[in-house]
Amino acid sequence: MKAMVLDGVYDLRKTRNPLKLQDLPIPEIGEDEILLKVSACGVCHTEIDEIEGRTQPRKFPIVLGHQIVGRVVKKGREVSNLKEGDRVGVGWIGSSCGKCKFCKEGLENLCDYFVATGRDIDGGYAEYTKVKGDFAFRIPESFSDEEAAPLLCAGAIGYRALKLTGMKDGDSLGLIGFGASAHLVLQMARYLFPSSQLFVFARSKSERDFAMELGAYWSGDIDEEPPMKLACAIDTTPVWRPVIYGLRNLKKGGRLVINAIRKEETDKDVLLSLRYEEHLWLEKEIKSVANVSRKDIEEFLILAEKIPVRVEFQLYELTSANEALLDLKERRIRGAKVLKIG
Numbered sequence: 006m007k008a009m010v011l012d013g014v015y016d017l018r019k020t021r022n023p024l025k026l027q028d029l030p031i032p033e034i035g036e037d038e039i040l041l042k043v044s045a046c047g048v049c050h051t052e053i054d055e056i057e058g059r060t061q062p063r064k065f066p067i068v069l070g071h072q073i074v075g076r077v078v079k080k081g082r083e084v085s086n087l088k089e090g091d092r093v094g095v096g097w098i099g100s101s102c103g104k105c106k107f108c109k110e111g112l113e114n115l116c117d118y119f120v121a122t123g124r125d126i127d128g129g130y131a132e133y134t135k136v137k138g139d140f141a142f143r144i145p146e147s148f149s150d151e152e153a154a155p156l157l158c159a160g161a162i163g164y165r166a167l168k169l170t171g172m173k174d175g176d177s178l179g180l181i182g183f184g185a186s187a188h189l190v191l192q193m194a195r196y197l198f199p200s201s202q203l204f205v206f207a208r209s210k211s212e213r214d215f216a217m218e219l220g221a222y223w224s225g226d227i228d229e230e231p232p233m234k235l236a237c238a239i240d241t242t243p244v245w246r247p248v249i250y251g252l253r254n255l256k257k258g259g260r261l262v263i264n265a266i267r268k269e270e271t272d273k274d275v276l277l278s279l280r281y282e283e284h285l286w287l288e289k290e291i292k293s294v295a296n297v298s299r300k301d302i303e304e305f306l307i308l309a310e311k312i313p314v315r316v317e318f319q320l321y322e323l324t325s326a327n328e329a330l331l332d333l334k335e336r337r338i339r340g341a342k343v344l345k346i347g
Contacts, residue, residue, distance in 0.1 A: 047072025
């Protein structure tokens with residue numbers, strides 16, 4: 006099979022083609038696994054974190070990709086919930102132990118034995134991939150393969166972040182950064198909280214215009230002050246400065262949720278400008294999002310179909326994965342980026 010393979014850590018400012026096209030054996034499956042013929046795979050900023058070493062793959066070489074849509078072509082004898090020919094998706098959660106305190110409390114995203122698709126095991130930048138049958142999700146028929154791919158991470162992690170804000174109808178919400186996840190969160194928030202006003206902060210005018218097109222109440226640059234203070238906010242940017250601005254814009258008791266697996270180190274000194282009295286005092290708080298659970302993906306796929314969400318995406322061939330990653334790194338963004346494979 007053809008696959009785009011990462012063999013080490015690279016600086017994308019210096020190396021433009023970190024992934025190499027290779028011929029690999031089609032994976033052999035275990036008794037509790039399924040083999041998928043991949044048709045589409047979303048491109049996520051987490052893949053940039055993996056390439057640049059901020060979250061380290063457990064092994065090299067590794068096939069990246071954790072927003073996978075495909076058809077079951079083979080299944081192990083212990084898999085009873087799926088059959089050959091089923092269209093399913095795979096997200097960041099590749100497996101968890103199912104036995105620890107976190108798993109038993111419905112927080113398998115915090116499991117010490119959490120296995121990440123495309124980081125700890127091979128992912129979907131390939132013609133075939135395998136996954137445990139209990140960690141694959143049926144895709145609603147109303148979405149094409151390419152539309153469904155971003156739902157499995159950008160949508161699901163956005164859904165978890167929105168829940169973690171504690172937002173209620175009528176609360177104002179800020180979305181800081183407006184890429185694959187935030188454009189889906191905006192649509193979720195409009196549906197779930199119809200009386201709320203939604204504010205978008207983004208660097209490019211095209212992103213701000215897109216936010217208004219999708220129903221934002223207001224949009225401005227990352228460092229602009231909105232016309233009112235916000236009850237909560239979600240930051241999806243890869244850097245620290247927007248966090249400072251987001252805290253400044255919160256109301257008393259407001260919560261900022263950081264939806265990122267890592268922050269780049271290039272601007273970490275900006276945290277020295279955090280002033281307690283301006284940014285955190287009066288019971289403001291910061292909460293991070295870590296991974297997703299299966300429940301997040303299952304619930305979000307149902308919600309996405311019910312809304313229904315409009316998935317904006319740019320399509321690339323598998324062999325153009327490096328181009329897609331560089332476009333994401335350099336902020337050439339409108340919605341999500343998806344590799345067409347099958």
